[in-house]
Amino acid sequence: MRASKNRAKRGSMHISGAETICTEQQLKQIAQQYIKRALSHSRGNPDEVVITVERITKKPLDIPLLNTRTAKCSSPDKARQLITEFLLGAGVSARAVNAGLKVLYSKKHMRGACIMLSVSGRRAEPDRMRGVRVSRFGMTDSAEKIMTAIPGIKKSNIRTVTEAITLASKTAHHADILAEVCISDDPDYTTGYAASKQSGYLRIPCIKQHGDMRGGRVIFVRQDADITAVVDYLEKRPVIVSAKKVRR
Numbered sequence: 001m002r003a004s005k006n007r008a009k010r011g012s013m014h015i016s017g018a019e020t021i022c023t024e025q026q027l028k029q030i031a032q033q034y035i036k037r038a039l040s041h042s043r044g045n046p047d048e049v050v051i052t053v054e055r056i057t058k059k060p061l062d063i064p065l066l067n068t069r070t071a072k073c074s075s076p077d078k079a080r081q082l083i084t085e086f087l088l089g090a091g092v093s094a095r096a097v098n099a100g101l102k103v104l105y106s107k108k109h110m111r112g113a114c115i116m117l118s119v120s121g122r123r124a125e126p127d128r129m130r131g132v133r134v135s136r137f138g139m140t141d142s143a144e145k146i147m148t149a150i151p152g153i154k155k156s157n158i159r160t161v162t163e164a165i166t167l168a169s170k171t172a173h174h175a176d177i178l179a180e181v182c183i184s185d186d187p188d189y190t191t192g193y194a195a196s197k198q199s200g201y202l203r204i205p206c207i208k209q210h211g212d213m214r215g216g217r218v219i220f221v222r223q224d225a226d227i228t229a230v231v232d233y234l235e236k237r238p239v240i241v242s243a244k245k246v247r248r
């Protein structure tokens with residue numbers, strides 16, 4: 001689902017988006033949920049809602065759910081420090097960390113993620129305005145049950161967190177991806193995350209101030225990564241995230 005607002009002078013503004021893998025029987029119910037979501041987002045009322053449905057012919061890859069922890073964090077400054085430590089620990093250079101933080105806290109808004117080279121900090125996504133949209137991912141019922149048992153997550157946020165962890169689990173699974181950081185563009189949702197295959201999914205409360213419309217996502221890849229293959233995996237490879245353990 002993609003919802004946007006058409007602004008006379010500055011082109012279209014992204015309001016919200018969502019994706020999943022489901023059975024044909026679930027289709028109607030999920031499309032209804034997505035339309036409802038598009039029409040009640042805190043970023044505003046959309047002028048256009050696009051629902052795309054595609055049959056998946058390739059068997060989805062079965063990948064593990066990342067382990068989840070919540071950091072102690074009470075301000076965006078502390079969040080920057082936590083993100084920096086996480087990324088340095090994942091093998092991202094200080095230069096690329098700084099370049100990534102600039103994109104994450106920038107006023108420019110993308111629909112997708114920035115792909116950043118982990119040594120030089122160079123941006124490598126084919127379209128800088130749009131970014132790369134991670135798609136074709138879903139979660140098994142048993143993994144979803146684990147999500148409801150994670151301590152410290154408000155019931156009203158379970159769906160948001162579940163979708164984010166599914167996306168992060170897909171992203172972290174690729175051998176050329178070292179880490180990912182996300183700040184939601186929802187002004188009411190101030191918990192972001194940093195994730196990697198090695199360290200799992202770290203929820204970071206107070207990553208931004210309440211009411212801030214800015215948000216972003218940066219995926220750090222190995223300096224010599226095959227970008228075309230990474231983008232193809234993120235956008236096109238169907239994956240199902242299940243409750244098995246991550247093999248490091």
Ligand code: AMP
Nearest residue numbers: 110111112113133134184185215216217
């Ligand atoms: P959200 O967590 O949905 O509030 O999105 C936060 C930011 O992540 C957005 O501003 C986009 O830049 C980016 N984003 C959202 N959805 C995706 C996606 N499916 N794939 C890649 N980037 C995304």
